Amino acid sequence: MNKDVILQVKGVSKSFGGVKAINHVSFDLFRGEILGIIGPNGSGKTTLINLITGFVKADSGMIFAEGRKLTGLPPYKIAGLGVVRTFQVPRPYHSLSAMKNLVIPLYSSRIMRTTGGKLGDRDTVALDILEEIGFERDAHVPYRHASTFPEGYLKRLELARCLALRPHVMIMDELFSGLSVSEISSIIPIVEKLQISGMTIIMVEHRVRELFQLAHRVMVMNFGEKIVEDVPDEIIKSEIVKQAYLGVT
Amino acid sequence: MEKRKERLDRGIKVRTEGIYAISSWRGIAYVAFPTVAFVLGLLIIPIAVSSMAWQKIIIFACIFAFLALSFDFLAHFVGIVCLGGAFFTGVGGYISGLLNSAFGLPIVFTIPIATIGGASICTLFLLPCLPMRGIYFAIVSLMYPILFHRVIQALDIFGGTDGLPGLATFPNIWVELYLILPMIIILTFGLRRLVNEDFGMVLRAIKDNDQAVRASNINITWFKTKAVFLASAVGCFSGAYLAHLYGWVGLSLFALDFSIFPIAATVVGGVGTLVGPVIGAFILTLFSEMLREFGPLRVVFYSLILAGLVILNTGGLVPYLERKYHQFEHWIEI
Numbered sequence: 175m176n177k178d179v180i181l182q183v184k185g186v187s188k189s190f191g192g193v194k195a196i197n198h199v200s201f202d203l204f205r206g207e208i209l210g211i212i213g214p215n216g217s218g219k220t221t222l223i224n225l226i227t228g229f230v231k232a233d234s235g236m237i238f239a240e241g242r243k244l245t246g247l248p249p250y251k252i253a254g255l256g257v258v259r260t261f262q263v264p265r266p267y268h269s270l271s272a273m274k275n276l277v278i279p280l281y282s283s284r285i286m287r288t289t290g291g292k293l294g295d296r297d298t299v300a301l302d303i304l305e306e307i308g309f310e311r312d313a314h315v316p317y318r319h320a321s322t323f324p325e326g327y328l329k330r331l332e333l334a335r336c337l338a339l340r341p342h343v344m345i346m347d348e349l350f351s352g353l354s355v356s357e358i359s360s361i362i363p364i365v366e367k368l369q370i371s372g373m374t375i376i377m378v379e380h381r382v383r384e385l386f387q388l389a390h391r392v393m394v395m396n397f398g399e400k401i402v403e404d405v406p407d408e409i410i411k412s413e414i415v416k417q418a419y420l421g422v423t
Numbered sequence: 424m425e426k427r428k429e430r431l432d433r434g435i436k437v438r439t440e441g442i443y444a445i446s447s448w449r450g451i452a453y454v455a456f457p458t459v460a461f462v463l464g465l466l467i468i469p470i471a472v473s474s475m476a477w478q479k480i481i482i483f484a485c486i487f488a489f490l491a492l493s494f495d496f497l498a499h500f501v502g503i504v505c506l507g508g509a510f511f512t513g514v515g516g517y518i519s520g521l522l523n524s525a526f527g528l529p530i531v532f533t534i535p536i537a538t539i540g541g542a543s544i545c546t547l548f549l550l551p552c553l554p555m556r557g558i559y560f561a562i563v564s565l566m567y568p569i570l571f572h573r574v575i576q577a578l579d580i581f582g583g584t585d586g587l588p589g590l591a592t593f594p595n596i597w598v599e600l601y602l603i604l605p606m607i608i609i610l611t612f613g614l615r616r617l618v619n620e621d622f623g624m625v626l627r628a629i630k631d632n633d634q635a636v637r638a639s640n641i642n643i644t645w646f647k648t649k650a651v652f653l654a655s656a657v658g659c660f661s662g663a664y665l666a667h668l669y670g671w672v673g674l675s676l677f678a679l680d681f682s683i684f685p686i687a688a689t690v691v692g693g694v695g696t697l698v699g700p701v702i703g704a705f706i707l708t709l710f711s712e713m714l715r716e717f718g719p720l721r722v723v724f725y726s727l728i729l730a731g732l733v734i735l736n737t738g739g740l741v742p743y744l745e746r747k748y749h750q751f752e753h754w755i756e757i
Contacts, residue, residue: 227638253640265635267628278628281621282640296621339640 186235491700502630511658541659586673693739
């Protein structure tokens with residue numbers, strides 16, 4: 175893996191009222207890696223994602239993606255620069271079929287721009303992407319309304335929505351939460367395939383076992399601060415992580 | 424010979440909702456009948472009714488149908504509850520009236536200019552409220568007509584309380600009727616097409632989940648602006664048309680009826696059907712005419728019936744008819 179920094183977070187802070195949700199967090203994300211972020215509930219993982227993707231404005235600090243400043247941009251522009259996210263609670267378009275759910279990102283200016291208007295029929299492209307995440311085009315699944323889907327399908331649909339934007343960096347917010355073991359095992363190969371194809375991925379996760387199989391590096395957060403960042407094997411041994419999770423002193 | 428009942432759509436209905444596999448004239452007739460009935464019905468009504476008075480009533484029904492279409496489009500497909508009907512008719516009417524009385528432009532120019540120009544003005548005014556959702560947008564859009572009404576009254580501009588009389592009118596009632604009726608048909612089916620196009624998909628997605636749309640590199644404010652422009656253009660057209668129908672514009676163009684009535688029509692006809700609001704507007708207008716002999720009590724009956732419809736949660740006339748239509752059965756031999 176080359177050490178080419180694709181996303182750089184420099185000392186970002188965010189307070190909600192008197193609570194310091196994020197306190198001077200900095201990290202680098204290298205091209206092609208999977209960075210896992212773990213931490214107890216309320217440690218600021220989701221807020222960090224919201225800061226990177228522009229859904230929450232940072233009080234201080236800077237975020238760069240491939241040399242371009244992200245801080246201060248609205249969410250849709252950040253997505254346009256190829257930094258896209260999934261939501262912890264899936265946010266499908268309930269009144270549209272799975273296939274039409276993907277027509278939305280395919281209608282974005284990023285796709286119009288990168289394909290030079292030569293995308294082809296959006297429905298066909300949407301079916302191709304759905305096939306990548308395991309919705310067979312000949313089955314009835316792509317044509318069903320998203321409101322009829324179980325949680326595992328919705329999570330995959332979230333992934334598909336991100337993939338449709340042809341991102342450089344994908345940020346997955348608790349992709350495995352609320353899923354059964356078999357549903358998780360159907361998603362893991364998708365993530366692995368993405369990584370092999372060169373995607374850079376940030377995974378925020380509570381399912382540490384599955385995350386440590388996938389991640390190259392893991393960052394641990396607690397009380398809005400980064401407490402340690404290392405390879406998974408070292409994180410498991412780390413005393414400071416045990417303290418954060420178990421409260422052992 | 425044994426017989427059993429079978430639904431009419433048995434042979435052509437595909438499992439997925441709303442898709443038919445048609446292979447015969449009977450199939451075509453079955454699927455096309457509601458549309459044909461709606462279009463022909465609208466075109467034939469003016470000939471079917473005898474008196475001029477009823478023809479005028481039909482024209483008013485059409486104007487409310489326009490506003491109801493605009494309301495339904497914004498509310499059900501974009502998620503913006505807009506009570507700006509009175510705002511749209513007022514702005515459209517006054518622009519058309521001013522162009523006609525001050526510059527002497529003929530109707531063929533004033534109505535299109537009032538439609539586009541009025542829609543631009545309305546959109547500009549509503550632009551700051553677009554980030555607001557639900558009831559907040561509704562309140563602001565309801566305030567604008569009152570605001571304009573008072574400004575015109577207080578500053579005594581654009582004719583003040585007297586309005587602008589002596590505008591050009593249409594040559595005869597047939598022109599009035601057959602200008603607006605085909606427009607309704609085009610607009611109904613045009614909007615229905617639009618909300619099923621990719622552009623319309625984005626609008627519906629904004630209604631379902633605007634955060635996910637923002638995360639998909641789509642500027643939702645820009646899309647909402649386009650939708651509001653479209654809806655206000657429809658409203659401004661009806662305002663401009665109304666100005667030339669009366670040959671007069673006045674403060675009554677900002678009357679709240681234009682905001683409230685379309686909602687009632689949409690509720691009666693069926694929310695989110697686009698055809699429903701049109702039919703609802705016709706039913707309500709005819710209905711309020713028939714109640715006219717009750718005098719002031721008319722509004723009471725009217726309100727009671729509307730309240731009943733909402734409480735019973737009927738879901739609207741068109742969805743009900745649609746359900747019944749698909750349940751039609753006929754006898755077949757087995």
